[in-house]
Amino acid sequence: MGVEGIGARVARKEDKRFITGRGRYVDDVKIVGLTHAHFIRSPHAHAKVKGIDASAAKDMPGVVDVLTAQQLVDDKIGNLICGWAVSSKDGTPMKMGAWPAMAPDTVRFVGQAVAVVIAETKNQAKDAAEAVVVTYEELPAVSSMTAALASGAPQLHPEAPGNVVYDWAIGDEKLTNDAFSKAANVVSLDLTNNRLVPNAMEPRAAVAEYDDAEEHFTLHTTSQNPHVARLVLSAFYNIAQEHKLRVIAPDVGGGFGSKIFIYPEEMVALWASKKVRRPVKWTGDRTEAFLTDAHGRDHISHAEMAFDANNRILGLRVKTHANFGAYMSLFSSSVPTYLYATLLSGQYNIPTIYAEVMGVYTNTTPVDAYRGAGRPEASYLVERLMETSARQLKVDPAELRRINFVTQFPHQTPVIMAYDIGDFGASLDAALKAIDYAGFPARKAKAKAAGKLRGLGFSCYIEACGIAPSKAVGSLGAGVGLWESAEVRVNPVGTIEVLTGSHSHGQGHETTFAQLVADRLGISVDQVQIVHGDTDKVQFGMGTYGSRSAAVGMSAIFKAMEKVEAKAKKIAAHLLEASEGDIVIENGEFKVAGTDKAIALPMVALAAYTAHNLPDGMEPGLKEGAFYDPTNFTFPAGAYICEVEIDPGTGKTDIVDFVAVDDFGRLINPMIVEGQVHGGLAQGIGQAMLESAIYDDNGQPVTASFMDYAMPRADDVPSFRVSHTTTLCPGNPLGVKGCGEAGAIGSSPAVINAITDALGHNKIEMPATPGRVWEALQLQQAAE
Amino acid sequence: MSTVKLTVNGKSVSATVEDRTLLVHLLRENLNLTGTHVGCDTSQCGACIVHIDGKAVKSCTTLVGQIDGANVTTIEGIAKGDQLHPMQAAFRDNHGLQCGYCTPGMIMSAIDIVNRHAGDLDEETVRHELEGNICRCTGYHNIVKSVLDAAGRMKVAQAAE
Numbered sequence: 022m023g024v025e026g027i028g029a030r031v032a033r034k035e036d037k038r039f040i041t042g043r044g045r046y047v048d049d050v051k052i053v054g055l056t057h058a059h060f061i062r063s064p065h066a067h068a069k070v071k072g073i074d075a076s077a078a079k080d081m082p083g084v085v086d087v088l089t090a091q092q093l094v095d096d097k098i099g100n101l102i103c104g105w106a107v108s109s110k111d112g113t114p115m116k117m118g119a120w121p122a123m124a125p126d127t128v129r130f131v132g133q134a135v136a137v138v139i140a141e142t143k144n145q146a147k148d149a150a151e152a153v154v155v156t157y158e159e160l161p162a163v164s165s166m167t168a169a170l171a172s173g174a175p176q177l178h179p180e181a182p183g184n185v186v187y188d189w190a191i192g193d194e195k196l197t198n199d200a201f202s203k204a205a206n207v208v209s210l211d212l213t214n215n216r217l218v219p220n221a222m223e224p225r226a227a228v229a230e231y232d233d234a235e236e237h238f239t240l241h242t243t244s245q246n247p248h249v250a251r252l253v254l255s256a257f258y259n260i261a262q263e264h265k266l267r268v269i270a271p272d273v274g275g276g277f278g279s280k281i282f283i284y285p286e287e288m289v290a291l292w293a294s295k296k297v298r299r300p301v302k303w304t305g306d307r308t309e310a311f312l313t314d315a316h317g318r319d320h321i322s323h324a325e326m327a328f329d330a331n332n333r334i335l336g337l338r339v340k341t342h343a344n345f346g347a348y349m350s351l352f353s354s355s356v357p358t359y360l361y362a363t364l365l366s367g368q369y370n371i372p373t374i375y376a377e378v379m380g381v382y383t384n385t386t387p388v389d390a391y392r393g394a395g396r397p398e399a400s401y402l403v404e405r406l407m408e409t410s411a412r413q414l415k416v417d418p419a420e421l422r423r424i425n426f427v428t429q430f431p432h433q434t435p436v437i438m439a440y441d442i443g444d445f446g447a448s449l450d451a452a453l454k455a456i457d458y459a460g461f462p463a464r465k466a467k468a469k470a471a472g473k474l475r476g477l478g479f480s481c482y483i484e485a486c487g488i489a490p491s492k493a494v495g496s497l498g499a500g501v502g503l504w505e506s507a508e509v510r511v512n513p514v515g516t517i518e519v520l521t522g523s524h525s526h527g528q529g530h531e532t533t534f535a536q537l538v539a540d541r542l543g544i545s546v547d548q549v550q551i552v553h554g555d556t557d558k559v560q561f562g563m564g565t566y567g568s569r570s571a572a573v574g575m576s577a578i579f580k581a582m583e584k585v586e587a588k589a590k591k592i593a594a595h596l597l598e599a600s601e602g603d604i605v606i607e608n609g610e611f612k613v614a615g616t617d618k619a620i621a622l623p624m625v626a627l628a629a630y631t632a633h634n635l636p637d638g639m640e641p642g643l644k645e646g647a648f649y650d651p652t653n654f655t656f657p658a659g660a661y662i663c664e665v666e667i668d669p670g671t672g673k674t675d676i677v678d679f680v681a682v683d684d685f686g687r688l689i690n691p692m693i694v695e696g697q698v699h700g701g702l703a704q705g706i707g708q709a710m711l712e713s714a715i716y717d718d719n720g721q722p723v724t725a726s727f728m729d730y731a732m733p734r735a736d737d738v739p740s741f742r743v744s745h746t747t748t749l750c751p752g753n754p755l756g757v758k759g760c761g762e763a764g765a766i767g768s769s770p771a772v773i774n775a776i777t778d779a780l781g782h783n784k785i786e787m788p789a790t791p792g793r794v795w796e797a798l799q800l801q802q803a804a805e
Numbered sequence: 806m807s808t809v810k811l812t813v814n815g816k817s818v819s820a821t822v823e824d825r826t827l828l829v830h831l832l833r834e835n836l837n838l839t840g841t842h843v844g845c846d847t848s849q850c851g852a853c854i855v856h857i858d859g860k861a862v863k864s865c866t867t868l869v870g871q872i873d874g875a876n877v878t879t880i881e882g883i884a885k886g887d888q889l890h891p892m893q894a895a896f897r898d899n900h901g902l903q904c905g906y907c908t909p910g911m912i913m914s915a916i917d918i919v920n921r922h923a924g925d926l927d928e929e930t931v932r933h934e935l936e937g938n939i940c941r942c943t944g945y946h947n948i949v950k951s952v953l954d955a956a957g958r959m960k961v962a963q964a965a966e
């Protein structure tokens with residue numbers, strides 16, 4: 022490893038622009054003639070749109086036009102799609118309700134757009150929006166899954182009788198039932214996985230521009246995957262052809278999954294730019310983010326685990342209801358199925374699993390992949406169940422986990438996934454040591470003497486990342502392949518540009534990807550520039566989500582680098598009159614091994630471009646591309662231990678210690694990896710203790726601002742103790758597994774397990790707010 | 806409409822704006838100082854924090870008309886040429902940012918925190934004082950570390966002056 026190579030804590034190359042206020046986010050983009058869009062949104066959760074009168078608004082100052090849903094229909098703009106086909110257990114396809122970008126006749130959640138005002142300034146657009154009169158006929162709404170599934174419930178979509186999206190299952194039902202009938206003990210648990218609002222700090226935004234002469238569109242948008250956005254916009258929505266649409270995702274202020282999807286607002290801005298023949302900007306405000314960004318989680322589950330007399334797991338049975346909201350968002354169908362139920366084996370040897378998942382429509386904001394996507398829900402279920410089992414079976418929770426750990430690899434679970442490698446015991450041991458597990462009873466006693474309740478909770482999570490082997494996901498219904506592409510361009514002066522299909526919105530790719538190149542060539546990261554986020558520059562890419570950028574994105578760069586190096590070695594050998602096999606690359610030079618003969622990279626590059634003296638038949642230039650399709654998922658895993666102290670007088674819970682030990686395989690930049698973990702931990706703690714999107718019975722959101730929805734703040738979370746164990750991933754050339762989501766996936770069960778340990782009973786749901794904790798304590802006192 | 810005179814990052818600025826114009830909009834739209842961000846509509850997130858007469862203020866909640874004659878400093882105005890402000894340098898060195906969206910507000914807020922506490926800060930105080938700045942990326946761990954580190958650097962810098 023060089024000082025800036027793989028494994029080095031290199032300070033981020035991208036930071037300078039951010040810390041000096043020179044980042045370039047979508048709302049920063051200014052274009053001559055820019056107009057501003059403001060959407061008119063339904064105040065009702067379910068209603069018929071009876072009429073839209075925009076005549077007064079059109080006469081207001083600065084108004085360019087008011088466009089309504091019917092005009093989208095007239096222009097044959099396609100409905101939004103869900104790109105992953107999932108079938109019910111009876112073989113019938115999922116029931117997709119039509120989702121137009123603006124609703125011409127029926128609105129199905131609060132915030133759904135029906136029209137848009139385009140004006141010279143944002144304020145003028147907002148003023149005019151007040152003057153647009155929309156007549157609604159209110160319909161009864163369902164805001165919970167229970168209400169949606171009740172007999173006689175209001176129906177959302179004619180396509181989906183009973184408000185059911187699908188009734189899906191995985192695993193062997195009979196084998197699992199047999200395991201339960203043989204069990205010495207069965208532990209069961211009911212769980213709610215609370216709905217979260219992503220809340221990337223940069224609201225979604227779009228700047229759309231139409232060039233009449235070229236019939237060409239340019240869209241700046243807050244996207245994690247600009248090429249996927251272009252593909253979907255052109256192939257399905259009939260707005261622009263792929264070769265006539267440039268999508269640019271510049272600096273993006275956090276995504277967490279919520280910026281994967283192509284939303285109505287971005288579609289409408291693009292369409293409107295051609296309608297009004299002026300560039301159109303839409304920047305969401307925070308309220309719009311709460312109302313329209315795809316939400317996350319929202320499961321209700323019943324789970325049972327069967328054990329033999331030696332506390333070995335015999336089987337797992339799960340029934341989950343997953344709230345989809347009012348429509349099926351882009352990847353929504355895959356989240357509670359292939360990203361959730363396939364992880365229900367956790368870190369354990371479970372001979373048989375049967376899981377049923379019912380997807381349900383409600384009159385709420387659509388739900389899709391968010392920060393972990395299905396895997397936090399799986400680890401919450403499995404790890405709450407393990408802790409509950411340990412308490413019920415009166416075994417040490419660490420011990421119960423240990424005797425059931427998978428220890429032989431590869432390991433085929435009963436739910437599709439084949440774990441390639443791991444050492445779960447090593448992470449658990451390191452975590453136990455870090456937290457001083459043996460000292461816990463003394464700490465608990467001391468807290469008790471001070472009138473406080475201490476608790477300790479574990480979570481041994483596993484996740485599937487490096488998304489994903491294209492053939493495998495294709496066979497499961499995915500509409501796209503999930504490979505990644507890269508192009509390495511060595512310039513004539515020896516500096517390097519790497520074009521990648523990955524997209525950085527906080528992950529630090531401009532640094533870590535440069536470290537890979539620096540490592541291989543022995544040059545400085547300053548000589549490497551990472552180019553991403555523009556469909557005119559990068560040929561294609563699948564983007565960044567599912568902790569895939571290191572395992573898949575960097576593997577593509579690795580492959581392209583190998584090709585570049587092979588050609589450069591040929592040129593160097595030719596120039597040095599040596600044999601190709603003797604050339605080694607060191608410190609930016611191509612050397613003849615064992616001699617002092619060497620030629621620097623810039624000279625090799627120059628030779629490639631002057632082409633005056635190349636080996637016979639060699640093409641000029643030094644540029645190579647590669648597509649990398651992974652052969653398997655990767656499986657980051659780890660052990661988290663949370664220690665809490667509750668003040669029984671107020672119900673306030675303090676996290677007094679949090680230890681995270683992760684196995685991410687090889688670390689490219691440990692500083693960045695730790696940062697990714699910290700952020701995820703705060704999200705998991707936020708879910709466990711603070712956050713929850715709540716709707717009233719009429720489908721009105723009651724937590725649609727930062728005043729009402731409790732985001733984790735600096736004084737809600739502790740400093741974390743993060744460390745690593747390492748098993749190298751055998752599935753990719755770098756041995757990396759991915760680290761972006763682990764914290765969010767593994768932490769919430771550790772927190773709740775600690776709180777229930779302190780409480781002495783299991784009757785609390787996320788978020789365990791002071792109010793809920795206090796109530797749980799009263800409940801217990803009443804029982805005593 | 807009203808006309809106000811301000812000093813922004815050391816330059817005098819005169820602007821005629823609608824009475825409802827917020828400082829953040831003047832900075833972003835009229836003065837092209839897009840480093841100051843908008844993250845919410847309820848004065849909760851702190852992405853918009855600037856200094857008005859040396860104090861951290863949420864520019865999304867400040868009418869331009871309220872601050873005639875004020876001295877405004879934004880994230881673009883704290884480095885001395887190529888020399889970063891110690892707070893900026895500390896954020897970079899401690900990986901105190903990821904997507905960078907909350908960062909300008911965090912840095913402006915943090916400078917004020919250090920100033921008000923004369924460099925005597927502990928983790929608890931920093932966390933409490935950062936209540937009005939939301940970050941979704943970093944989990945605050947490295948932000949707190951950055952602020953504590955900068956507090957030391959700013960003390961040293963002050964002593965040297």
Ligand code: FES
Nearest residue numbers: 844849850851865
């Ligand atoms: S934008 Fe000012 S506090 Fe959020």
Ligand code: FES
Nearest residue numbers: 903904907940942
């Ligand atoms: S760094 Fe992304 S919100 Fe703070």
